[in-house]
Amino acid sequence: MSDTSSLDALIQALRRLPGIGQKSAQRMAFHLLQHDRAGAQLLSQALAQASSHVRHCVRCHTFTEGELCEVCQDPGRDTARLCVVETPADQAAMERTGAFKGLYFVLMGRLSPLDGVGPRDIGVQELLERAGDGVVQEVILATSFTAEGEATAHALAEALKRRGVRVTRLARGVPVGSELEYVDLGTIAHALADRR
Numbered sequence: 185m186s187d188t189s190s191l192d193a194l195i196q197a198l199r200r201l202p203g204i205g206q207k208s209a210q211r212m213a214f215h216l217l218q219h220d221r222a223g224a225q226l227l228s229q230a231l232a233q234a235s236s237h238v239r240h241c242v243r244c245h246t247f248t249e250g251e252l253c254e255v256c257q258d259p260g261r262d263t264a265r266l267c268v269v270e271t272p273a274d275q276a277a278m279e280r281t282g283a284f285k286g287l288y289f290v291l292m293g294r295l296s297p298l299d300g301v302g303p304r305d306i307g308v309q310e311l312l313e314r315a316g317d318g319v320v321q322e323v324i325l326a327t328s329f330t331a332e333g334e335a336t337a338h339a340l341a342e343a344l345k346r347r348g349v350r351v352t353r354l355a356r357g358v359p360v361g362s363e364l365e366y367v368d369l370g371t372i373a374h375a376l377a378d379r380r
């Protein structure tokens with residue numbers, strides 16, 4: 185065993201992060217070990233803690249540490265409106281607008297046949313069951329305005345309409361090609377108000 189195997193293991197582990205190649209991983213590892221040992225400890229503890237405690241909310245699939253997330257537990261939410269978003273980050277963006285008081289269904293992805301992401305991976309069946317529970321009156325599709333986000337919204341809309349569920353989509357105004365997470369709050373709030 186070479187005396188740098190721990191370092192190599194760290195670099196290989198960092199490379200698992202999206203968008204991180206060999207050079208970036210090396211830079212991060214050197215930084216942590218050379219300049220920020222306390223940060224390295226903090227990072228490893230936070231990773232261990234989160235990876236063993238964070239799970240998916242049984243109702244909306246977002247990240248949570250309990251059975252149900254805070255939003256699903258909140259008795260003040262409008263249970264008749266269900267907003268479908270791709271990621272917990274998109275849900276957080278929606279929440280920051282303060283314009284939506286309903287509940288969510290978080291797909292944890294979007295349909296992407298080329299990457300092998302199909303209906304089962306984004307919980308389409310669970311969404312259909314949820315939307316058809318008799319409580320939900322409107323499903324608002326707030327997937328991204330990217331090609332895959334649009335295709336996902338289209339597929340979901342068709343499936344929901346076949347079951348007689350009222351479906352709306354965030355209005356344009358959200359720039360084409362954009363991830364909801366990065367859109368400014370005023371634009372999201374308008375797109376929500378103008379949904380159709």
Ligand SMILES: [Zn+2]
Pocket residue numbers: 241242243244245246252253254255256257
């Ligand atoms: Zn939830």
